[in-house]
Amino acid sequence: MSLDTALLNAGSGLRLASRQLANASNNVANAATVGYSRKQVDGLSLTMGGVRTLDPQRDIDPVMRSEMRRATGQEAAAGLRNDTLARLSQLQGDPSDGSSIGGLMGALRDSFTSLSDDPANGGKQTASLEAARSLAGRMNTIGSSMSQARQGVQDGLRDDVDSANGLLRDVSRLDRLVRNEVAAGRSAAELLDQRDAAVSSLSGLLDITPVPASNSGITLMLPSGATLPLDPEASPLSLADVTVSDHDYHGKPDGRLPGLAVNGVPLSATSGLGGRIGEGFKLRDETIPRMQAELDVTAATLAGRLEKQGLRLFTDAGGSPAPDPSAPGAGPAMAGFASRIQINPEVAGQPRLLRDGTAASGGFTPNPANGPSGFTALLDRVNDYAFGAQSAAGVAHPPIPGTGLGPGGTISTGAPTSGRITDFAATVTGRQSAEAAAAKGDAGQATAVRAQLGTLVQQREGVDVDAEMASMVQLQNAYAANARVMSAVQDMWDALLASVR
Known part of the structure; x- marks a missing residue:
């Protein structure tokens, strides 16, 4: 894997983690909003390497609705x-x-x-x-x-x-x-x-x-x-x-x-x-x-x-x-x-x-x-x-x-x-x-x-603040890991350039 590829992979990972963090914060902000359904941002692995950030999708149950x-x-x-x-x-x-x-x-x-x-x-x-x-x-x-x-x-x-x-x-x-x-x-x-x-x-x-x-x-x-x-x-x-x-x-x-x-x-x-x-x-x-x-x-x-x-x-x-x-x-x-x-x-x-x-x-x-x-x-x-x-x-x-x-x-x-x-x-x-x-x-x-079904729909489709906060911790770790990859690649580029001066 070339340094360019590693850099691109880490950059795509940072973009995904950033969008997922923004989505999680939006979920938490709308936890009490009537009619709001929990959204999730997924990534799609690319054959040439890296990950593609997909648009936010709703997590709903059509039958329950x-x-x-x-x-x-x-x-x-x-x-x-x-x-x-x-x-x-x-x-x-x-x-x-x-x-x-x-x-x-x-x-x-x-x-x-x-x-x-x-x-x-x-x-x-x-x-x-x-x-x-x-x-x-x-x-x-x-x-x-x-x-x-x-x-x-x-x-x-x-x-x-x-x-x-x-x-x-x-x-x-x-x-x-x-x-x-x-x-x-x-x-x-x-x-x-x-x-x-x-x-x-x-x-x-x-x-x-x-x-x-x-x-x-x-x-x-x-x-x-x-x-x-x-x-x-x-x-x-x-x-x-x-x-x-x-x-x-x-x-x-x-x-x-x-x-x-x-x-x-x-x-x-x-x-x-x-x-x-x-x-x-x-x-x-x-x-x-x-x-x-x-x-x-x-x-x-x-x-x-x-x-x-x-x-x-x-x-x-x-x-x-x-x-x-x-x-x-x-x-x-x-x-x-x-x-x-x-x-x-x-x-x-x-x-x-x-x-x-x-x-x-x-x-x-x-x-x-x-x-x-x-x-x-x-x-x-x-x-x-x-x-x-x-x-x-x-x-x-x-x-x-x-x-x-x-x-x-x-x-x-x-x-x-x-x-x-x-x-x-x-x-x-x-x-x-x-x-x-x-x-x-x-x-x-x-x-x-109707009230019972409303509770079930909320449990299934609504925002669980505790779960979102736990997810944000994982996203922080993923973001930090991708940032360290980028930092390591930067150090390698610096070393390579220094060796040819």
């Missing part, structure tokens, strides 16, 4: 579901103190039982009227809150779509910079970290999969296989702004609620989008409408069973008859009824009708205004049949509708379709409360999983 993105989306979705259902659950009331719909319906039944013991008692008539008013008021409150919740989810979707467009523009800008740097033969490690951070934030809104492209670029895919356009100046995602009513729904045949569109083309499905946006569509189009449908059919069934016995106690808005749950296509007609149900104005003005009845029905004839004050025929029918398991002696009630519900007539509840209306109401309340409790548990679990 994929799991982290999925966990981020699941946490965001579970959080939105928990927040939405928790607010609705608070309005359901506590079954233990009788403030739930099931409890208030039981109180109404008990008031009729008490009234049947003393039909002429004006105080008991008023008590039954107030029990009915409390039940209707609670249904109004919950029904209206569900409508407001759907509108809130729709408005939240609009905000999330705007945020997703902003993040897509960030990813697009960074992706162009990465491609340019790689095409020019320069390191893009820091830009890759920034791009991945933007992709991670976007994964909280949508379930996206980054697919590698040329020059270290990426293509973003949705679960359906649709590709998200990457343009730093565009907003490819869109969702129309609407005011949601109880009769609105998404889909065929005449749904008015919009879905997500990419470059103006509506996606064929929105329920599988994942993240906050996917959960938002699920809440707006499935979960809340189903809960509304359960409440609406409860209200309509109660009103219908009372009317069948001769007492129109509850009506629709304006005093019109309540929708008939057994009528063909009753689902759309019942949509939002719980938020509109009210006390029949005629009964509100004449509480005695709670004893006497409002109309002839099924062999029942109302008690005339000057009839006997101890009239119990209606009250017996209400207690035995309206709140019982049969509509008449030996005749079971028609099944409570469990399908064909909601504004589009496409919702199925899965709730029991026969039995007492009080049992049905209690079941519906319990199911919805349990659903909210499950959402809370799922949110906590999703947060724990």
